[in-house]
Amino acid sequence: MASECKRYSVIIYTENQIGLLSQFSNIFTRRGLSIWSLMALPTDLQGIHYLTIVTDGEERSIRNAVLHLESKIDVVKAFFYPGDLIASPEESIYKLSEEKVKDFIRERTEEKQNYLNNNR
Amino acid sequence: MEKDRINGSEALLRCLAFEGVDTVFGYPGGQIMPVYDKLFDFKDRLRHILVRHEQGAIHAAQGYARATGKTGVVLVTSGPGATNVITGIMDAKVDSTPVVVIAGQVSNSALGTDAFQEADLIGMTGSITKWNYQVRDAKDMAWAVSRAFFIARSGRPGPVVLDVTKDAQNGMVDFQFKECGFIRSYIPCPKPSDESIAEAAMLLNQAERPFVVFGQGVTLGGAEEELRDFLHKGGIPAGSTLLGLSALASDDPLFMGMIGMHGCIAPNIKTNECDVLVAVGMRFDDRVTGTVSTYAKQAKIIHIDIDPCEVGKIIPVDVGIVGDAKTVLRELTGRIARHEHKEWIESFKACRKVEQEKVIDPQVHPHEGFIKMGEVVDAVAEASHGKALIVTDVGQNQMIAARYSRFMEGRSFISSGGLGTMGFGLPAAIGAKIGAPERRVCLFVGDGGIQMTIEELGTIMQEKAGVKIFILNNNWLGNVRQWQELFFKKRYSQTRMLNPDYAGIASAYGIRCSVVSEREALAGEVEAALSDDAPAILDIHVDEEDDVMPMVAPGKPITEIMLNGKEMYGYGK
Numbered sequence: 001m002a003s004e005c006k007r008y009s010v011i012i013y014t015e016n017q018i019g020l021l022s023q024f025s026n027i028f029t030r031r032g033l034s035i036w037s038l039m040a041l042p043t044d045l046q047g048i049h050y051l052t053i054v055t056d057g058e059e060r061s062i063r064n065a066v067l068h069l070e071s072k073i074d075v076v077k078a079f080f081y082p083g084d085l086i087a088s089p090e091e092s093i094y095k096l097s098e099e100k101v102k103d104f105i106r107e108r109t110e111e112k113q114n115y116l117n118n119n120r
Numbered sequence: 121m122e123k124d125r126i127n128g129s130e131a132l133l134r135c136l137a138f139e140g141v142d143t144v145f146g147y148p149g150g151q152i153m154p155v156y157d158k159l160f161d162f163k164d165r166l167r168h169i170l171v172r173h174e175q176g177a178i179h180a181a182q183g184y185a186r187a188t189g190k191t192g193v194v195l196v197t198s199g200p201g202a203t204n205v206i207t208g209i210m211d212a213k214v215d216s217t218p219v220v221v222i223a224g225q226v227s228n229s230a231l232g233t234d235a236f237q238e239a240d241l242i243g244m245t246g247s248i249t250k251w252n253y254q255v256r257d258a259k260d261m262a263w264a265v266s267r268a269f270f271i272a273r274s275g276r277p278g279p280v281v282l283d284v285t286k287d288a289q290n291g292m293v294d295f296q297f298k299e300c301g302f303i304r305s306y307i308p309c310p311k312p313s314d315e316s317i318a319e320a321a322m323l324l325n326q327a328e329r330p331f332v333v334f335g336q337g338v339t340l341g342g343a344e345e346e347l348r349d350f351l352h353k354g355g356i357p358a359g360s361t362l363l364g365l366s367a368l369a370s371d372d373p374l375f376m377g378m379i380g381m382h383g384c385i386a387p388n389i390k391t392n393e394c395d396v397l398v399a400v401g402m403r404f405d406d407r408v409t410g411t412v413s414t415y416a417k418q419a420k421i422i423h424i425d426i427d428p429c430e431v432g433k434i435i436p437v438d439v440g441i442v443g444d445a446k447t448v449l450r451e452l453t454g455r456i457a458r459h460e461h462k463e464w465i466e467s468f469k470a471c472r473k474v475e476q477e478k479v480i481d482p483q484v485h486p487h488e489g490f491i492k493m494g495e496v497v498d499a500v501a502e503a504s505h506g507k508a509l510i511v512t513d514v515g516q517n518q519m520i521a522a523r524y525s526r527f528m529e530g531r532s533f534i535s536s537g538g539l540g541t542m543g544f545g546l547p548a549a550i551g552a553k554i555g556a557p558e559r560r561v562c563l564f565v566g567d568g569g570i571q572m573t574i575e576e577l578g579t580i581m582q583e584k585a586g587v588k589i590f591i592l593n594n595n596w597l598g599n600v601r602q603w604q605e606l607f608f609k610k611r612y613s614q615t616r617m618l619n620p621d622y623a624g625i626a627s628a629y630g631i632r633c634s635v636v637s638e639r640e641a642l643a644g645e646v647e648a649a650l651s652d653d654a655p656a657i658l659d660i661h662v663d664e665e666d667d668v669m670p671m672v673a674p675g676k677p678i679t680e681i682m683l684n685g686k687e688m689y690g691y692g693k
Contacts, residue, residue, distance in 0.1 A: 015305055018254070023246040030247070067429040073251045073271055076305040 015074040128258030135265035149197025152224030154289040172575035178208025183551030199237030214538030218277035227286040250278030258291030266300040275308030312443030321455035331394035336363035337401015341445035359387030366527035386471035404434040410678035490663035497524040513545030513569030515599035543572030
């Protein structure tokens with residue numbers, strides 16, 4: 001009995017080695033899983049990157065793909081969630097010069113004014 | 121220090137020496153010449169076996185690794201040299217064989233330009249290696265080599281490729297070797313959880329009909345003794361996968377034979393009758409399970425494997441234990457009660473009786489007609505008292521050798537299991553003999569398979585490797601012919617083979633060869649072939665249209681067993 005094809009998000013924490021990305025994508029290709037989106041970001045741990053791969057497939061194939069990913073020497077951890085919406089809480093503080101902020105606000109205000117003038 | 125300022129090639133060879141390597145299988149070429157040049161100075165420390173084709177090098181390294189438990193090392197050039205080892209790398213991956221392949225590569229500046237003999241080896245081998253790495257700087261050499269060996273031989277072993285550019289070979293480095301023993305993203309040998317072992321012990325203590333299937337994980341983990349203790353304490357009968365053979369002595373009263381497509385009737389039938397099935401160091405290959413949906417449905421499944429990926433991959437488990445076979449079996453033995461399960465073990469005999477009459481006797485003890493393949497294997501087992509190291513090629517020769525060889529020692533069966541690589545046998549036997557010169561190495565090979573790597577007779581000649589080669593010659597690609605007979609209405613498409621005069625070929629290589637076509641001469645010729653340590657070939661003309669039986673047809677339940685082309689095993693009637 002074939003199980004249902006659904007969307008999953010696969011998270012990989014990995015060392016950043018040359019050639020790994022193509023190895024990861026092969027793991028999906030081999031199982032006929034197409035990649036919908038892919039995002040790679042560095043983490044606080046030096047040399048460790050964080051990848052999010054969104055893919056469609058049967059849970060069994062995804063599970064096997066994730067186990068296969070984990071068996072890669074340079075992969076620290078891999079896991080998956082159903083769906084493509086992963087909320088990861090983040091906070092950030094940006095330090096900007098006053099001038100830059102003023103410029104930014106002025107530009108945006110002008111843009112908005114132009115838009116309103118043109119569409120009136 | 122001035123004297124330790126050396127080039128990358130020398131650093132590579134010094135690293136090999138530090139890693140305990142004494143034998144390298146290889147073939148020189150343009151982009152690996154700096155390493156071969158330095159190898160000239162290492163003649164006293166590193167024995168280089170010059171093969172006749174790079175595929176021979178990798179299979180020989182695999183045979184060497186599997187006979188000795190050490191890591192096989194291959195040295196080849198870039199481009200075609202590197203691509204010629206790919207089949208063997210894949211073979212080593214599926215059969216978990218520790219091999220380190222060192223390949224030359226063009227210079228850094230030429231990478232990606234389609235330079236002469238440039239091949240994207242890293243790209244090509246990503247999915248068939250345990251790890252691969254391109255060394256572009258001599259400074260990385262020691263790090264990469266020590267890491268390669270650590271990865272290849274630790275945990276579930278596997279092949280590692282090092283792609284070494286010309287710059288890395290020629291560049292100078294202040295050499296310092298540092299052994300790798302830790303990689304932060306890699307847990308080679310997970311510690312089995314106490315709860316899972318306790319749960320498994322509880323299931324086993326309640327079991328009335330427990331059954332064990334074991335694979336090569338027992339051999340790789342050096343857990344032969346632990347397996348025997350476990351089985352005997354629990355009174356548990358056991359079947360072996362193809363690669364598990366020889367981990368338990370053939371004459372052990374609890375050994376019920378090989379499982380799977382051409383396995384014995386009893387262990388296959390009993391797989392679907394047991395109440396607890398313990399799988400040790402095996403991965404439920406489709407040649408073992410038949411249809412997965414009908415496999416051991418009635419049983420509680422305990423799966424022990426060092427690789428977490430394998431647990432639950434094919435067969436859903438009730439208890440999964442991730443850990444090495446030695447530790448887990450020892451712990452488990454300590455926690456199970458002593459049992460005999462006499463009635464259950466006795467019940468295997470009925471299946472065995474049918475197999476003996478319908479399959480084994482006509483194959484091993486025929487009184488008329490052509491020589492049967494089983495007779496040859498039996499004659500070798502007889503003459504070597506079950507102590508030979510058996511190497512096989514792939515096909516009917518492999519299945520017959522697996523079925524009728526006898527194993528009294530561990531590490532006595534080398535065969536290409538997961539990939540089924542024809543041409544594996546001859547070079548693997550050479551590697552096995554070079555790694556274990558004290559052992560009698562016997563190769564069973566078909567007339568098809570031997571021609572795939574027949575050039576390695578040259579290696580035998582040059583290295584005086586005393587391999588005993590038994591060609592089971594039926595003038596067919598026998599296994600495919602058997603399938604055509606059974607499943608394709610005897611339409612024998614491209615399986616008939618016109619063979620060369622093997623005795624003539626052997627004589628050209630200076631190897632002695634006898635042609636055997638009479639049953640009366642067989643035992644004597646086998647004895648004579650095994651009488652010394654020189655290489656020998658027996659070209660044995662066997663029954664041309666003989667089938668390997670019993671057989672579970674592909675895609676059928678493991679209990680639907682053919683006894684021959686017409687009869688099925690009538691279980692339950």
